[in-house]
Amino acid sequence: MTMKLKIALFSLLTVTASGVALAGKPVEPPGGKYAEEAEQMFRDSFREDAPREWKQRLVQDETMLTCGIYRDNPPRKIGQQLEKANMATIKYPASGKLMGNWKEGEKLAAVGTGGHIGFIQPDPPGRLKGGNCYACHQLAKKEVAYGTIGPTLQHFGKIRGNSPEMIKYAYDKIYNSNAFSACTNMPRFGLHGWLTPEQIADIVGFLMDPESPVNKD
Amino acid sequence: MTSVSLKALACAALAAASIGAVQAQDSKVADELAKYREALADGNPADLLEAKGEGLWAEKRGPKNASLEQCDLGLGPGKLEGAYASLPKYFKDTGKVMDVESRLVHCMMTLQGLTYEQATKNWFSKPGTDSDIEALVTFIGAKSNGMKIDVPAKHPEEAKMAKMGEYIFYRRSGPQDFSCAICHGQEGKRIRLQDLGNLTTKEGAGTAMKTWPSYRVSQGAVWTMQRRLIDCMRQARFPEPKYLADSIVALETYLQKNATGTVMETPGIKR
Numbered sequence: 137m138t139m140k141l142k143i144a145l146f147s148l149l150t151v152t153a154s155g156v157a158l159a160g161k162p163v164e165p166p167g168g169k170y171a172e173e174a175e176q177m178f179r180d181s182f183r184e185d186a187p188r189e190w191k192q193r194l195v196q197d198e199t200m201l202t203c204g205i206y207r208d209n210p211p212r213k214i215g216q217q218l219e220k221a222n223m224a225t226i227k228y229p230a231s232g233k234l235m236g237n238w239k240e241g242e243k244l245a246a247v248g249t250g251g252h253i254g255f256i257q258p259d260p261p262g263r264l265k266g267g268n269c270y271a272c273h274q275l276a277k278k279e280v281a282y283g284t285i286g287p288t289l290q291h292f293g294k295i296r297g298n299s300p301e302m303i304k305y306a307y308d309k310i311y312n313s314n315a316f317s318a319c320t321n322m323p324r325f326g327l328h329g330w331l332t333p334e335q336i337a338d339i340v341g342f343l344m345d346p347e348s349p350v351n352k353d
Numbered sequence: 354m355t356s357v358s359l360k361a362l363a364c365a366a367l368a369a370a371s372i373g374a375v376q377a378q379d380s381k382v383a384d385e386l387a388k389y390r391e392a393l394a395d396g397n398p399a400d401l402l403e404a405k406g407e408g409l410w411a412e413k414r415g416p417k418n419a420s421l422e423q424c425d426l427g428l429g430p431g432k433l434e435g436a437y438a439s440l441p442k443y444f445k446d447t448g449k450v451m452d453v454e455s456r457l458v459h460c461m462m463t464l465q466g467l468t469y470e471q472a473t474k475n476w477f478s479k480p481g482t483d484s485d486i487e488a489l490v491t492f493i494g495a496k497s498n499g500m501k502i503d504v505p506a507k508h509p510e511e512a513k514m515a516k517m518g519e520y521i522f523y524r525r526s527g528p529q530d531f532s533c534a535i536c537h538g539q540e541g542k543r544i545r546l547q548d549l550g551n552l553t554t555k556e557g558a559g560t561a562m563k564t565w566p567s568y569r570v571s572q573g574a575v576w577t578m579q580r581r582l583i584d585c586m587r588q589a590r591f592p593e594p595k596y597l598a599d600s601i602v603a604l605e606t607y608l609q610k611n612a613t614g615t616v617m618e619t620p621g622i623k624r
Contacts, residue, residue, distance in 0.1 A: 167520025170513055174520035174603070181598035190592040193527045200525040207523055208534060248545075251528060254593030256477075257584070271544050283544040285536065314530075321536075323529040330528050 165205045183255075190253050203319035215318035223315035226308050226326065229333040234307040234340055235298070241342030242276070242349070244335055245269035251330070265330055267310070267339050272321070275342070276349035285321055293344035294351040306340045399491055399568040399575045399620035406492025409485055415465030424460035426453065426493065437490075438497035438617050441606045443510040450514040452605050454579050455597045457489055476596050477580050480573075490577045491566045494619045501616055502562060504609035511606060518607025521600055522552070531589040533604075537561075547624070558611035564621025571624055578605055 167174045179194060199218050202210060210218065228234065247266020252259040269275060272285035275292075296302050309316055311326030311333070325331040331339070342348050410421050426436035427444070441452040447459060454476075461472040478484040506515040525532040536544060537552040550557035565578045576584075582601050583594055594601055 166523040168516050170516045171520050174517035174600075175524075177517060177603065178521050178524065178600045181594040181600040182592050183595055186592050193591055196524070196526045200530060204520075204523045204525050204532065208525075208532075208538070251590045252587055253590065254587050256593060257587060281545045283542070283546075285539075285542045285544060285549075323531070328528040328530075 163206060163209075166207060171205075193253075199314055199318070199324075206319065208319040208321075210318055218318035219315055222312045222318070222324070222327070223308075226311045226315065227333060228307070229337055231334075234337050235303050235344055236334060236337035236339075236341045238338070238341035238345040238348040238350075240335075241338035241340065244331070244339055245275055245342055246279070267325060267331060267335075269339070277353040278349060289343060290350065292350055293346065293348070298344040298346070303340060303344055306343050307336055310336045310339055397568055397620060397622045399566065399622065402488045402491045402568075402575050403495045403620060404492075406488035406490070409489055410492060415461070415467045415471075417464065417466035419464045419466070421457075421460050421464060421489070423464060424457070426456055426460075433493060433496040435497050435500045435503070437494045437619075438500045439503045441504065441511070441514065441602055441609065443508045450510050450602060450606060452578070452597075452602045453490055453493055454486060454577060455602060457486065457493070458597065473596055477577070478574050487566070487575050487577060491575055491620050494566050494617075497617045498619055499616060501614055502559065502609055502612045504606065504613050506606060506610045514603050514606040515610045516607075517600075518603035518605070521604055522607060527590045529590050531591075533585065533589075552608060552611060555611060555614060558608050559615025562608055562612040563615050563617050564619055564623070566619060567621035567623045569623050575620065 165171055182191065182194070196204070199222060202214060202218060206214070229236075244267045246269075247264055248268040248271055250259055250263045250265030269289075270279055270282045272283045274282040274284075274288040274290050277290060292306075293302075309322075310331070312324045313320045313322035314324055323330065326333065326336055343350055346352065413420050423430045425431075425444075425446075426433065427439055427442045428434075428436050437453050440456065441450050443450050444456065444459075449455075451459065458469070458472045461467045462469060473486070475482055475484045476486050478487055504511070506512045522533040523538075525535075533552065536542070536549050537557070540551045540554075540557075542549045550560045552558045552561055562578075565581060566575050567581075568575050579596060579601055582604055583596070586592070586594055
């Protein structure tokens with residue numbers, strides 16, 4: 137998206153958000169009247185000699201932009217539009233198999249490294265990027281060092297069963313969390329190519345397979 | 354206590370905490386972590402850096418062979434007590450809102466005659482390379498120990514900077530869709546076992562801000578707030594902002610404003 141278009145979209149959304157405020161909801165977009173200036177200031181904060189792909193990470197898509205403006209709590213109608221747009225991005229493994237190897241999924245769930253850039257402490261090139269699921273979720277019983285930003289997923293498959301519909305839901309949610317709840321804290325692992333469709337299927341296995349420690353223990 | 358033996362103690366405490374925690378309830382884990390922090394607080398390597406900073410403050414250095422004793426950190430030339438706790442603030446002479454580090458660099462340039470590059474070359478320490486800025490900021494910070502953070506951001510330029518910091522706090526981007534608010538915008542959450550403060554509240558922001566600069570055991574170094582926030586960006590998988598970038602000063606202004614009224618306990622010691 138060009139900068140000009142982004143600013144136009146930005147202004148439009150700002151006006152929309154102010155409209156909501158007038159309708160009675162106490163929503164002021166972060167930054168208030170200085171939001172546009174703050175965006176420019178933020179973009180000017182990075183070294184000119186930074187590789188282009190680094191700067192690409194600062195570009196916001198419509199979901200990011202809108203979520204920021206509403207402090208991650210968009211009005212339902214706007215949330216639904218974002219969910220629809222995000223649902224349309226989901227891609228599946230070539231094999232069509234949405235539930236993979238739970239043992240591989242278990243490894244990925246524990247890996248929190250990868251993807252750090254910069255001049256001070258970057259990850260070495262090619263370092264495995266994991267799902268880092270334990271940062272936010274409780275999963276297997278044996279792992280006590282789990283975070284609480286997301287809900288517990290212990291016994292995920294045991295409670296919900298592993299019908300094709302439930303497997304697809306789990307896959308879709310990991311691929312693009314915003315397809316179900318716009319502006320959720322959870323990253324969109326598939327959309328950004330952080331995890332491959334096959335890796336996502338392996339994590340689905342970790343969540344759903346009756347033999348996985350998520351369900352067995 | 355030397356930092357080596359302290360580190361050994363810390364590792365032992367952490368190991369004990371880990372073993373004890375395997376079968377324990379969450380509260381037990383939290384207790385063990387609290388004990389670990391207590392063991393750390395017993396002897397803070399940052400104290401040595403504070404003493405070094407005191408020496409550097411008074412030492413005549415640079416092309417102008419001058420000390421920093423006439424540096425105005427916002428309360429008047431040479432007035433250090435409470436200065437850290439009331440920064441960032443607007444400075445008439447530069448026409449900018451400045452944090453402790455940008456103001457310190459300004460003083461090194463104007464009073465001592467250093468170039469920007471000379472003043473900021475080692476803005477953070479690496480193994481084998483000390484950082485004067487880390488030492489000076491630790492010293493300046495300690496002069497606010499026991500005082501209340503006081504950044505009401507009443508000057509229009511300060512108010513603007515705080516709002517711009519708020520904008521950045523909620524701004525999502527990158528391959529993980531992160532913003533500061535994702536982890537630091539709600540109550541009572543943790544990432545793995547690390548408690549997360551809600552930085553939008555006085556209490557949460559206070560807990561985060563009052564203990565910096567802080568010795569970080571995992572890094573073996575004292576970190577300033579610039580270093581801390583630049584690393585937050587790294588963890589969010591963003592590119593690295595430049596040292597003293599306005600957006601970092603803006604975030605600091607937003608956080609210090611939220612933390613205003615909280616009592617400083619610095620230098621701190623952390624994981």
